[in-house]
Amino acid sequence: MASHPVDLATWPRAAQFRFFRNYDRPHYAVTARLDVTAVMARKAAGLSPYRACLHAIGAGIHAVPELCMRFRGDDVVRHDMITLSMTVPTQAGAFGYAYVPFVADFGRFDAQAKALIARTAAGADLAPNDGERDDLAYLSCMPWLDYTAISNAMPGPQDCIPRVTWGRIVDQGGCSDMAMTLEVHHALVDGAQLGAYFAAVQGALQAF
Template identity: 40%
Template sequence: MERIDLSTWARRPHYEFFRGFDRPFFDVAARVDVSPVVELTRRSELRLFATILHSVCVAANATDALRLRLVEDGVVRVDQVTPSFTVMSDRGTFNYATAPFTDDLARFSSELGKHADRSRNLPELFLGDDDRLDLVYVTSMPWLDFQSISHAFPGQPLDSAPRIAWGKIVEPEPGRHEATFQLTVHHALADGRDVAIFFEHLNARIQALADHPGS
């Protein structure tokens, strides 16, 4: 973890302006071609959710602003993000789980499944990792092709973790699969350009999966 030197940080005026807002987060949604993900998971044992989540984490780690977090006396940059994600239970409700990120997609998918299974049917919400600075909050809504989504916020002044969501995968034309992805970021730490950079990395990572061996 690295502390940002506010005295030389180009974003300091924006940080000081936005950090006190009642709702300092803003949201951007964009359509993403996920055809390579669908094709890869059809010809391999990789899980669809895990494969998308891995691409999301790769893109978040490659986007500097998405690794910045507010702390009591300033801003820090985490080394890499860890996904905190939702899992459906057998009761029709959801719980939270976290899983360590690794560049190896197959290993990440396997570990993700283990962590999801541990949280899936816990009687209480799993909130044990909420104090971690490296989290990105991730959810998917595979039942609905939404255009945008809003999130519940705890109202904590130092809450600055990005939120990432995606909706139902649709097939607008034969062989092409798309989904809406939404990124929610703290305006003291990120601007529209940073959001665009994230989506550029996300698109590049997903398209690169066309050449993935599938194991």
């Protein structure tokens, strides 16, 4: 898919981009609780809560242009489509990375994600991104924990690929919720964009 240069002369965040661009510790993470009651109500009918969350995360990322932006030196580009790269437990007892292109139609996305995740689970390769791609978002589910905060390992301050983590789904007596964390580079994303992301993800989760 195509990427497009961002015009720094007209981009409202250009000053913030330049201010945070070369910070030693430019990443920050925000955790919020999301309602997944509608998703869990459809689990008995065959809906995968995991893949439903994947799709909602993809919808949230694509609803916020800044989450699709990446560095090109001192410039910025915006990708039309972001591929979701998630950790997948393997049959060997480790994990590998799957790469699932986002598709707005859930039925198509679900079938594609199920097949690609199964392929990764059956393999033995880690298959990490070697740095050639930045049209990605990194995803990781922590179903063992109902956590309150989390941070990710980062290769350095030049990495601007968003990280999304979500935790165990908790029954709250008639409704269900979970923690979700978005970790971003401050040169590209402010609090307003995080708020828009979480609102879009919540909307997608409630639409099931």
